[in-house]
Amino acid sequence: MIDLKTYGYTEIEAIPDELLPGRVIELQRERLTVATEHGEITAVLKGTFYHSAESRVDFPCVGDFVLLHYNENGDSLIVKVLPRRSKFSRADYSGHAVGYVKTIREQIVATNFDYVFILSSLNWDLNVSRIVRYLTQARKSSGQPVVILTKTDLVEDYNSALREVTQSIPDVPVHAICSHTGAGLNELNPYLMPGKTVVFLGMSGVGKSSLLNALMGQDLMKVQAIREDDSRGRHTTTHRQLFMLPSGAMVIDTPGMRELGLFEADEGIRASFTDVEEWFLKCRFKDCRHQTEPGCAVLAALADGSLPLERWKQYIAQQHENKYVQGKTSYPIHKRARNKRITTQSKQTKRNGGWKK
Numbered sequence: 001m002i003d004l005k006t007y008g009y010t011e012i013e014a015i016p017d018e019l020l021p022g023r024v025i026e027l028q029r030e031r032l033t034v035a036t037e038h039g040e041i042t043a044v045l046k047g048t049f050y051h052s053a054e055s056r057v058d059f060p061c062v063g064d065f066v067l068l069h070y071n072e073n074g075d076s077l078i079v080k081v082l083p084r085r086s087k088f089s090r091a092d093y094s095g096h097a098v099g100y101v102k103t104i105r106e107q108i109v110a111t112n113f114d115y116v117f118i119l120s121s122l123n124w125d126l127n128v129s130r131i132v133r134y135l136t137q138a139r140k141s142s143g144q145p146v147v148i149l150t151k152t153d154l155v156e157d158y159n160s161a162l163r164e165v166t167q168s169i170p171d172v173p174v175h176a177i178c179s180h181t182g183a184g185l186n187e188l189n190p191y192l193m194p195g196k197t198v199v200f201l202g203m204s205g206v207g208k209s210s211l212l213n214a215l216m217g218q219d220l221m222k223v224q225a226i227r228e229d230d231s232r233g234r235h236t237t238t239h240r241q242l243f244m245l246p247s248g249a250m251v252i253d254t255p256g257m258r259e260l261g262l263f264e265a266d267e268g269i270r271a272s273f274t275d276v277e278e279w280f281l282k283c284r285f286k287d288c289r290h291q292t293e294p295g296c297a298v299l300a301a302l303a304d305g306s307l308p309l310e311r312w313k314q315y316i317a318q319q320h321e322n323k324y325v326q327g328k329t330s331y332p333i334h335k336r337a338r339n340k341r342i343t344t345q346s347k348q349t350k351r352n353g354g355w356k357k
Contacts, residue, residue, distance in 0.1 A: 025242040062240040063111040086142035091261030104328040119202035136268040150207035179210035194248030204256025
């Protein structure tokens, strides 16, 4: 038996008698593992779900609360995804290079979390611009971003790197830790309270699995040694999964991302670069492009160092990418292709018992 309240569930709408609420804790292909009052059960989507969903963002993701028809003798059927209070998304290029992609879609990584842990290793692969990109996307997720700098044991002095990151993002908590020695882990306790959910994000090999093992108090996830040629860890996590910690907090572990594509990032960019955009109000002309215009406050700030050039480059790069993604997101999808995708998914569900009642 599971008390779903310990998984963060709060009843936000009346539940029909024939349906059961649950939380998705694992997703592998079309089969889901869901925590319910009957324990952890397997479930698939009800066939009509494929036809009623407007897009794939309507499909359940790890962290989602769902309603389902419970089946004690086989797969239960998910009929509805309850409203999400937070979600982290990224742009999905469907494996295409930037110059060849026709349509960019939203890919939801995790939902219904309280904190976004952005992990980055303190070895030579540390990249502040990459952290800033994650922060931009995290700021629109409705979760609180927290930066975790891992592997303090791999550098002689990490204080300079810690200062660099802290100065670049002064309004975001930054913690330096070592999962193997336990150094700094106590600083994470305020985030890991009962009923709270944290999502781990970061590139492959930054130490997500090692941190999860340390918080769980056991070697739950396989960890591989770092590569000597680029100082990165090897890929270990293969799918998204929600874990209940001994503290009563939950962690959504995610596979490492080679690259984080921004998606609908207007709000996140504004929140991440308030220090940049405040200069716009000081320009002589309201439509200043900040290139060669007289009286441009941005150019003046760049000249005297009030606005760091690297900070300006980060802002421009994210704005250009966001504009490009917006143009590709609106690219029309052929109806026949959509119907073909739905038919294929429906057949897969039918073969796995998804049409049974």
